[in-house]
Amino acid sequence: MGKLLKWLVGLVLSTVVLIAAAVVVLPMVVDPNDYKPQIVSAAKKQLGRDFAIEQDLRLSVFPWLGIETGGVRVGNAAGFSDQPFAEVEQLGVKVKLMPLLSKRVEIDTLVVKGLRVSLEKDAAGKTNWDDLAKGQGSAAEQEASPQEPSGGGSDLALSVNGIEISDARIAWDDRQAGQKYVLDGVRLVTGSVAPGATVPVEAGVRFTSSKPAMTLDAGLSANVTSDARLKVFDIAGLKLRLDAKGEGLPAGGAELKLSADASANLDADTLTISALRIEGPAMTATGNVNVSALQKNPAVKAKLAIAETNPKTLASMFASTIETTDPNALTRVSGDVAVAYADGAIRLDPLSIKLDESSLTGHVHLLDTVGPKVRTVMQLDQIDLDRYMPPASAKPEEKPAKTGGGTSTADPFEALRPLDLEGEFRIGKLKVNNLRMNDVSTKVVSKKGVLKLDPMAAKLYDGKFGGTVELNASGKTPKLKAKQQLQGIQVGPLLVDLAGQDRLLGVGEVALDLSMIGLTESEIRRTLNGTSNFAFRDGAVKGVNIAQLIRDASSALGLGSDKLDTGTPGQTDFSEMSGSVTITNGVVKNSDLQAKSPLLRVSGKGEVDLPKDTIDYLVTTELVGSLAGQGGKGSDELAGVPIPVRISGPLTGPSFRPDLEKALSAKAKQKLESKKQEVLEKVEEKAGGKLDGVLKGLFK
Secondary structure: OHHHHHHHHHHHHHHHHHHHHHHHHHHHHOOHHHHHHHHHHHHHHHHOOOEEEOOOOEEEOOOEEEEEEEEEEEOOOOOOOOOOOEEEEEEEEEEEOHHHHHOEEEEOOEEEEOOEEEEEEOOOOOEOOHHHHHOOOOHHHHHHOOOOOOOHHHOOEEEEOOEEEEEEEEEEEEOOOOEEEEEEEEEEEEOOEOOOOEEEEEEEEEEEEOOOOEEEEEEEEEEEEEOOOOOEEEEEEEEEEEEEEEOOOOOOOEEEEEEEEEEEEOOOOEEEEEEEEEEEOOEEEEEEEEEEOOOOOOEEEEEEEEEEEOHHHHHHHOOOOOOOOOOOOOOOEEEEEEEEEEOOEEEEEEEEEEEOOEEEEEEEEEEEOOOOEEEEEEEEEEEEHHHHOOOOOOOOOOOOOOOOOOOOOOOOOOOOOOOEEEEEEEEEEEEEOOEEEEEEEEEEEEEOOEEEEEEEEEEEOOEEEEEEEEEEOOOOOOEEEEEEEEEEEEHHHHHHHHHOOOOEEEEEEEEEEEEEEOOOHHHHHHHOEEEEEEEEEEEEEEOOOHHHHHHHHHHHOOOOOOOEOOOOOOEEEEEEEEEEEEEEOOEEEEEEEEEEOOOEEEEEEEEEEOOOOEEEEEEEEEEOOOOEOOOOOOOOOOEOOEEEEEEEEEOOOOEEEEOHHHHHHHHHHHHHHHHHHHHHHHHHHHHOOOOHHHHHHHHO
């Protein structure tokens, strides 16, 4: 027994001595630099590129079997710049010797310092790594190469004490697109990497671009844990910081922070991100993300909540000021959304957004990004759009369209033509252009540049509205068609709110069928065509009292009408009014205006020339019965006589002129007819009817 122990001790001592001798002697006997020419030659042959190792190879044996070197350089492909494709300032890797006997690979810290990679694409679209990709060999050659045995006996336990990549730089020069990007200062530091271990990870990079001119500093930290089979990975305490400076960003830059926990299961092919929090300039968002079929056909489900933020503040940080008529508008926005992605389709469903005092709910389905193809249903409780309009300012002069030469203006409907949209929209209360309405609804369809709102419906001013609108932008010049109908509308308040003019009162029915080409005011005036009919009851035309005009004019002619009753001062009352118009190239014609009141019977005909902004209209008024006030005299002088009133001049300030000369001529003729009849009756009475036929012939 003692001899056995002695022998074993001797064996161990001998082994130790041999190993110690190898540690001392092997580096002295074996110089790896003797093999550097063969290594360089083999690399050149394999890569088809220039290859160099400028520094000596340094060998270590125990306890780490490793090699270190520097100045490793791979040449660029032919036809590209003279700078190397890749180079490394310092490269080192060590493997622990003794664990190899137990099929355990323990790697010391893997060090890569000063890595430089230059990626290029020429004007024809060829890259400087195309030849390297082709050099990997054909599928047949890969199949013919020896494969690693699949048996469990070849499994190795792998661990790495750490990875240290520092001062790396990756440049991308795309001469085809005229863009340059640089990843500089790339840094990656990890703790001990081994199956089942928790590995701290820190990384950083600086990204710069030429178009737009921008610099982005990114930093990342996390703790990564895996199972023994390297199939399940948990990432705890992930923190990502982005600090950007450059064009279109605030003067002091913009910082974005992201934090989350994540878990990836390669067997189940899933990824879960929880406790997600994104903080940016004047905004914060939280949520979670779940991904299935991660490596095959990813499908994503996520929920995001955007905390209340001020869009005006956010825009001002990016040097883009937003001004609204109401300074308090567009100052509070928040939202919640469920996001789903599968097979190229994105669904925001349900979607909820709060804008100031308004709440928007519904969904948006982006079924295809080509077009795009969109399906949506949205409901808004209430909104005053006038609050969000830019403040009123002097109207700029309309510039004439260019007929030749120069740069053409941008096409405002370019994005509309490929759009495939079907949507339904409902608004509880809406105010736009000072027009107020309730229960607004419409269906919107856009295909091949034709946008239709059909049907449209709303309740407004004690009545209701219905109709359709079609915008055809498939051609160079847009065309607009509209069919609208108003029923039971209080016309006075509507016109006051819409046009700021208190000209008409009454309950109205209006039907419109219009078409026009172009969208500017001058184009609409020139190309407006269509028909319309209207009917009002229990109303008045404000701004002119036709009976007053008649009284004043008749008094000036000495007809004794100073005390004629003219109804409500400053307006012409009517119990009903109706008519129709035809519009041809902006000229509006009417020939059947009819209005009735206790005092008057009114008819009218004429035209309004929108391109010239003028009116030429004749209103014929007939007094009904007596207009005498108490003590009035001569009140019947004009009763039953048609009195024309000419309305002419510019639309903004037309003149009203009654033609009493025609009225008096008609009255004189009426009196003559009356006297003639009186004479006939008296003569006939005296002659006993004998001269009846003779006198009648005489007076004819």
